[in-house]
Amino acid sequence: MAEKTSSFSQSDESSTAAGQPASKGEIYREWIDIAILTPIRVAWDDWRTQVGSILIMFYILMGTVGVMLVDPPTQGQGTRLTPPFQDWSVPLGTNSLGGSLLSGVVHATPPMLQMIAAGAVFSTIVATLVGTVAGYKGGAVDRALTTLTDIAMTIPGLPLIILLVALFDPKSPAVIGILLTVNAWAGLARSIRSQVLSLRDHSYVEASRIMGAPTGRILRDDILPNIMPYVLINFVNSARGVIFGSVGLYYLGLLGGSHANWGIMLNRAFNDGAIYSLQYIYWLLIPMGAIVGISFGFVLFAQGTEKLFNPRIRARHAETVEDDAPYQE
Template sequence: MSEQELQEDVSPFDTVSKGTFTRSERYQRLFELYFVAPAKIVWSDWRARFGVSILLMYIFMGTVGTLIVTEPSPMQGPVLLSPFQDWQYPLGTTSNGQSLFSLLVHSTPPMLKMMTTGAVVSVLIASIVGTVSGYKGGYLDTILMTITDIMLTLPGLPLTIILAAITGATSPYVIGFILTVHSWSGLARALRSQVLTLRDEPYVEASRLMGISTRKIIARDLVPNLAPYIGINFMGSARGVIFGSVALYFLGVLPFTNLNWGVVLNRAYNGGAMYGFDTAHWLIAPLFTITLIALALVLLAQGMDRLFNPRVRARHVDTGGEAEHPATK
């Protein structure tokens, strides 16, 4: 029998790759796939690029900025100084002489902690409940969805106020959890609906027939398909924590702390910043700070559609230096 006939008799399932990759080359491919390609995709979309740039600025403010900028204190400077008159107080001062710039910078770390905690907790609970419920079905689905429906019916604001009053929480991590303790239920229901359509797909059925565990099927087959929706909701949860915390601090529901954007707004409102041109900066500065970070989260969420698009990712991986291995030529 000729060599050509022997090759034709070989099953395609018995064909193996002619090339091998070293450990360093495998790590390089993973680095390109999970770091280089996402970075290029983000940078190629102006919305994501703008959003990431603003968020990095806030992270810099919350880490390095607190070390550079002097902590605010009473009678730190002249009373109600207008912005840009003295570069030691670039955003002006409050009625007790505190630097507005110092207040906003030193209020950033607690806000970042609340945002991160609230968004992570909300998305994590929703992802676990939604995927497990949709994939397993049966009594487990009934129990999990009953709990989810109960959380959906609870009024969010009164629940948050009650929990804040009972716990007397001052830690930003605890406050972030309290603000999102009820918000995971809607995302969990939406994820369950998506999983119900995915669990009967051929590749999921194949994994099930091969005896792969439920945990691995959910992690490898289902979650990647839900990543765009989860990512967008992560940004939405973070934005909700910002608005919720600012509102509750403004109303005086959460324990008082001088270093919070909501408290700055409360003092500006009570100090008559709405009624005088000379004091308007006291109100405008925190409002602009809140609006800018919320806008960054919205733009980043819009740009994440391309980040999770497999065709876009493949194109950026190819242009990121993934060359054909010499042994496969």
């Protein structure tokens, strides 16, 4: 018996070289390639991802590094109503009080990023959880969650936001972002539920149930990958909704002016008559350009990363652990 055991161990060691069992190092390399490097290669293969990533990274750098390099907006930073590119101490020009428009745009970016992150993440997570659980579980759980979703959808969004802002007077950008999407999750949850209803009867989901896979694993491995492109697009739509909603409320004066915002810049430009004179139209165009730029970056990024969830494309871009050469198209 000892001889048999010894010979079995030797055959195991030789089979490792044949490629059957893999070492821990190879397993880690394969996991890193599949989980991290392959998604990066797939995403970066599309020009939309490249441009969108560059735009988003530009705003992130502007909201982190830029605020340390650019002075906060104050009165008298330059001669009042200086056009762009005339005085390089205020390269984007000044407003009617001599405040630098560059300073205003840069220092409005950090709270905007916080609002986008909080609002878009909140609405997307709530919608995905509610829609997935309702569609997969069915029965009383589905009826209860669907009723909650329908109630949220029937409440007018803008009056509800204005009421909540008036009641709580939020100062934190993260809280403002969540309030702006307080019922925006409902429509996405409804759509996700419809998709999950059609997915739960597919053969591969039924096979996982027959094999006794827990519900959490089925949702994670079989359901969520199929709805993630739609979820990602709606995450971007939620982010854009936060951008436009916050700018609109700041422009109307419904949110406090405790920190800089592009909506406040637009409000001051409009009130000072910039809309009526081509000479001062830059005062409006610069914050509008900042709004359009970050929205456009999110849209391009979402469009370019749709292929991340296509298993065929991911397999084509994956490299084996034995092949250390870079992937070639």
